[in-house]
Amino acid sequence: MEAPLKHANFNLNIGGIVGFLGGEEAIxxxxxxxxxxxRKWLGWYNSPGSYTIAKHYGRLARSRIWDGIYPGPNDEPAKLLGMDGEQGPPYRGIISGTTLNDTGHVGHVFAQYCHNLATSEEHSSNSVVDESTTNERTTKVMNVIIVDFEEKASNNEGTDLTPLALGDTKSPLRPVAIALVPISLNIACCILCGLYREWYAFGVILYGILCNGIACYFIGSAEVFLKHPSPSEYSPPGNGILEYKSDTLIVCRGSERAINHVVKGKFIVRYGKEGKDVTYHKIGFSAISLTTQFIGQLFLIPISDLFGQIMFLSSLAISWIYNAYLSSIDKEQLQRRLLMKHLPLKNNQCTGTKLQLPTRTSAVVFALLCGLPDLQGDPETNVECAKGIMCHLLPTNTKVWGRWQAEIASKIRELSSEMHPSPPRPADGPFRFAEYDDKGLIEMDKKLLKDLIDDARRGYEFYHKFLNLKQNAPTSGLGDSLA
Known part of the structure; x- marks a missing residue:
């Protein structure tokens, strides 16, 4: 059977560029x-960008030979797969005083989850609005999110690695059905080339299908873990505050071991047992095959007839569209789902409450009160913890702020000394600020101190409402809010 366009003089000399185009989308x-x-079984299509893929993932192979063929830093698999490299928000431990300027990629994923969930429309919102305070001073609206962790029995005693179960919890039929479209069309292009005896194009397309399928299988055969340090069993509570994007405070409450999953955690990707396996070499060989595919395209496609070139180009176009579709998937959202599924959260969900406070000062007071593990505990300990948080999150080098922090420390000492079954109402407790020290301040500083005192009172009001809301709905989600 004679191929269409057999006698055409036009030649699609594309062999020199197809190995470079579409590589970023494929990666x-x-x-x-x-x-x-x-998904690792669904890579059987002739993907464009074979040279770029080989150069990128060839660095996973670890030996002098592979380093010579694919030079460059031997990055950890987690970084090459996009599961490492982001800078996380700073963290301050309330009890321990631990300060971390960067909580790493896991901290970034967790903070992003909390921030997005707090504003997501798909979660219900229970608002408690105090009409008497609608005219309160507002500077910068702050989000405060409280997340409760709990200690859980470990299934891997003696290690600090938590295996993460991969795979979407939803039905896999939809992604499989979508993947079958480019796979089927690529095979159809290959069959058409065979029917019309376009053997050069037939061989290149078939070899590309095999190379990409094998590479996807080996690269997708990884195990993912969450690595987190195990502190001493005598460590104090790990309660602390994450500051995200300057407008969100995330109060983490629970044991230090549980909270370390977030603030000191790290994604680890391994191929084979303990990361020592021939899979790394198999990835190297698959990278070599992709490089060979690029060279084969370079020489064989130009000498193929026009119909074979069109079939080859069609297979690449179909594969590029599919790769572009996969690239559009929000991989950070997938990481957030994976992380939240395995964190030691109370009631196995991200329990807590989202609040929006009118000023940063009121938000800090509220977060501080929520973060103290025992307001009925030792007064001096609570005061020292409060001073550390206030110095970390608010200015400290002015006379007015120093006076304000002294007032807050005094109120926390008074609140801790009073033996109440629960914190008193705002109108009855120490945070009513019946009087405070503004002696020696100029008139402008007195007005500023009054505003800051009002902010602190407002922060305590929100704290009292938060306790009432938790009592009425003990398993409320992060979507719950006070406005």
Whole structure:
């Protein structure tokens, strides 16, 4: 059978560029296959950008030979797969005083989850509005999110690695059905080339299908863990505050071991047992095959007839569209789902309450009160913890702020000394600020101190409402809010 366009003089000399085009999309597409069931088995199509893929993932292979073929830093698999490299928000321990300027990629994923969930429309919102305070001073609206962790029995005693179960919890039929479209069309292009005896194009397309399928299988055969340090069993509570994007405070409450999953955690990607396996070499060989594919395209496609070139180009176009679709998937959202599924959270969900406070000062007071593990505990301990948080989150080098922090420390000492079954109402407790020390201040500083005192009172009001809301709905989600 004679192929169409057999006698055409036109030649699609594209062999020199097809190995470079579409490489970024293909790499991005591979980064999402760890989060879907069966995705590693669905790479049987002639993907564009074979040279770029080989150069990127060839660095996973660890030996002098592979380093010579694919030079560059031997990055950890987690970084190459997009599960490392982001800078996390700073963290301050309320009891321990631990200060971390960067909580790493896991801290970034967790903070982003909390921030997005707090403003997500898909979660219900229970608002408690105090009409008497609608005219309160507002500077910068602050979000405060309280997340409760709890200690859980470890299934891997003696290690600090938590295995993360990969795969979407939803039905895998939809991604499988979508993947079958480019796979089927690529095979159809290959069959058409065979029917019309376009053997050069037939061989290049078939070899590309095999190379990409094998590479996807080996690269997708990884195990993902969450690494977190195990502190001493005598460590104090790990309560602390994450500051995210200057407008969100995330109060983490629980044991230090549980909270370390977030503030000191790290994604670890391993191929084989303890990361020592021939899989790394197999990835190297698959990278070599992709490089060979690029060279084969370079020489064989130009000598193929026009119909074979069109079929080859069609297979690449179909594969590029599919890779672009996979690249559009929000991989950070997939990481957030994976992380939140395995964190030691109370009631196995991100329990807590989102609040929006009118000023940063009121937000800090509220977060501080929520973060203290025992307001009926030792007064001096609570005062020292409060001073550390206030110095960390608010200015300290002016006379007015120094006076304000002294007032707050005094109120926390008074609140801790009073033996109440629960914190007193705002109108009855120490945070009513019946009087405070503004002696020796100029008139402008007195007015500023009054505003700051009002902010502190407002922060305590929100704290009291928060306790009432938790009593009425003990399992409320992060979508609950006070406005």
């Amino acid at each position: 991005s597409a591979m980064e999402s296959m760890h989060f879907y069931r069966y």
